[in-house]
Amino acid sequence: MTSRVEIPDNLSPIINRGVSRIISEEEFTAMLQRGTPLRLKMGFDPSRPDIHLGHVVGLRKLRQLQDLGHQVILIVGDWTAQIGDPSGRSATRTMLTHAEVLENAESYMRQFFKVVDRDRTQVEWQSQWFGEFTLANVIELTSRFTINQFLHREDFANRYSQNQPIAITEMLYPLMQAYDSVVIESDVEFGGTDQMFNLLVGRELQGMMGQTPQQCFMMPILVGTDGVQKMSKSLGNYVALEEPPQEMYGKLMSLPDSLIASYYEYLTDVPDADISEMRQAMESESANPMDFKKRLARYITAVFHDDGAANAAESHFEQVVQRRDLPDDMPEFSIADVADLPINRLLAQTGLAASNGEARRLITQGAVEIIRSDGERISVSAESAPTLAPGDVVRAGRRRYVRVVE
RNA sequence: GGAGGGGUGGGUGAGUGGUUAAAGCCACCAGACUGUAAAUCUGGCGCCCUGACGGGCUUCGCAGGUUCGAAUCCUGCCCCCUCCA
Numbered sequence: 001m002t003s004r005v006e007i008p009d010n011l012s013p014i015i016n017r018g019v020s021r022i023i024s025e026e027e028f029t030a031m032l033q034r035g036t037p038l039r040l041k042m043g044f045d046p047s048r049p050d051i052h053l054g055h056v057v058g059l060r061k062l063r064q065l066q067d068l069g070h071q072v073i074l075i076v077g078d079w080t081a082q083i084g085d086p087s088g089r090s091a092t093r094t095m096l097t098h099a100e101v102l103e104n105a106e107s108y109m110r111q112f113f114k115v116v117d118r119d120r121t122q123v124e125w126q127s128q129w130f131g132e133f134t135l136a137n138v139i140e141l142t143s144r145f146t147i148n149q150f151l152h153r154e155d156f157a158n159r160y161s162q163n164q165p166i167a168i169t170e171m172l173y174p175l176m177q178a179y180d181s182v183v184i185e186s187d188v189e190f191g192g193t194d195q196m197f198n199l200l201v202g203r204e205l206q207g208m209m210g211q212t213p214q215q216c217f218m219m220p221i222l223v224g225t226d227g228v229q230k231m232s233k234s235l236g237n238y239v240a241l242e243e244p245p246q247e248m249y250g251k252l253m254s255l256p257d258s259l260i261a262s263y264y265e266y267l268t269d270v271p272d273a274d275i276s277e278m279r280q281a282m283e284s285e286s287a288n289p290m291d292f293k294k295r296l297a298r299y300i301t302a303v304f305h306d307d308g309a310a311n312a313a314e315s316h317f318e319q320v321v322q323r324r325d326l327p328d329d330m331p332e333f334s335i336a337d338v339a340d341l342p343i344n345r346l347l348a349q350t351g352l353a354a355s356n357g358e359a360r361r362l363i364t365q366g367a368v369e370i371i372r373s374d375g376e377r378i379s380v381s382a383e384s385a386p387t388l389a390p391g392d393v394v395r396a397g398r399r400r401y402v403r404v405v406e
Numbered sequence: 407g408g409a410g411g412g413g414u415g416g417g418u419g420a421g422u423g424g425u426u427a428a429a430g431c432c433a434c435c436a437g438a439c440u441g442u443a444a445a446u447c448u449g450g451c452g453c454c455c456u457g458a459c460g461g462g463c464u465u466c467g468c469a470g471g472u473u474c475g476a477a478u479c480c481u482g483c484c485c486c487c488u489c490c491a
Contacts (some may be wrong), residue, residue, distance in 0.1 A: 027425075066451080164488060165486085165488085171476050197475095225443095226432095226433085234417095235417095235433090236416090236417095236433070236434090237433095242449080249443095250443055251443080252443095252445050253442055253444085254442080254443040254444070255442090255443095255444070256445075257444050258444085258445095259444095260444095277476080278440050286440060288442080289442075289444070290440095290441060290442040290444080291441085291442090293442065293444080294442080317442090317443080321442080321443055322441075322442075322443095325423085353435095354435095354453090355452090355453070355454090356453085356454070357451095357452085357453070358435080358451085358452075360456090361435085361436075361449095361450060361451080362436065362450095364436095364450090365435090365436045365437060365449070365450070366437060367435085367437070372476095381457090382457050382458075383457050383458090384457095396436090397435070397436060398436090398443075399443080
């Protein structure tokens with residue numbers, strides 16, 4: 001294993017772009033200039049294996065540092081996943097089996113390594129050390145901190161003052177995470193700004209145990225496609241890495257214009273200067289935000305698929321969404337199966353509508369039309385539903401199509 | 407051990423006997439508009455029948471009960487939370 005590390009002249013792209021806060025920036029900078037590989041810690045909980053663009057901000061940061069020669073230590077939180085995370089309002093407390101954890105971890109890594117360099121990553125499973133943890137160890141660990149310290153953490157403090165529940169195990173989580181840092185002797189730990197407390201506990205614990213305290217590297221929260229809240233799976237405002245190209249492109253096009261610049265900043269290598277130019281152009285309305293958004297959507301789709309897929313996704317968008325032409329591929333149904341159905345049932349049965357009732361609604365709202373093979377468009381109303389022939393396409397709304405075949 | 411609060415549609419949350427298929431908000435869907443699947447505006451948003459008017463069915467933690475009538479009252483059960491000790 002080589003230990004050559006590049007020391008860049010300009011640290012700004014590392015410590016400024018896509019960064020929310022570094023504790024401490026001074027120490028971190030010094031570490032970078034030491035010229036030895038740093039151990040960069042990143043943990044994940046395999047009960048939630050889906051990675052979305054919100055996570056990519058941090059993964060890109062890891063990659064950037066890897067490219068300088070630093071080492072990533074990926075911690076699989078299989079221990080915490082197996083005992084089940086008690087936080088959150090969800091009533092179901094997932095108890096993952098070992099097999100599920102393995103499967104999730106595999107899926108996570110498949111996505112993780114789309115951004116992070118596998119060759120400079122060491123994967124460690126938490127169970128390696130927590131598997132043989134005893135009560136004595138737990139007491140030893142917990143005795144180093146006080147409830148008061150933990151209650152100062154923002155979300156605990158808020159919940160406490162609002163009489164919301166705080167599970168004891170939730171107090172244990174930061175400790176376990178901190179202990180991970182000690183075991184792997186991490187130099188820098190990465191997380192979102194919401195992880196600050198946990199990262200700091202790690203830093204403190206390392207100090208107590210005679211190690212050099214890790215630096216805490218916090219990434220900004222990426223706002224989701226709704227333009228308001230943090231991107232997260234449960235809020236449904238996310239773009240997953242495993243999203244098919246068309247979906248990925250389309251979801252990015254549904255971003256509010258106000259988010260365009262920050263997505264460029266956090267998720268692409270487009271130079272800062274170009275981004276500020278775009279910002280200005282949008283502010284002065286000398287350019288159409290849509291063009292920047294299309295470029296962004298193409299860029300990101302290409303990263304997680306490839307140029308071909310990104311271009312295809314863009315053509316599809318232009319064709320189907322902008323020009324409202326027919327898509328190239330759509331589900332097909334045999335004329336024999338649908339010819340005799342009343343139109344609303346046809347919509348429901350072919351999946352164009354979720355129920356007959358919704359089908360009726362779509363019809364009354366003018367969302368349904370039939371496109372003949374010669375291009376003629378016949379809108380469907382409640383009273384008049386044309387007879388279908390092979391080659392006809394039924395459209396319900398902007399994105400749902402079905403073709404009738406022999 | 408004791409006291410109290412609560413479980414409502416995808417989410418939040420109002421509703422404490424009929425006018426409630428259940429407010430408002432969010433999400434979602436559609437239409438208009440648009441160089442965007444942005445913004446904005448309008449409409450819709452349990453299931454089934456109907457071109458429509460309208461009708462039927464199911465729903466407010468679960469199971470019973472009271473009542474002409476219950477998300478709303480009573481009984482039992484399950485679950486969640488807070489406080490005191």
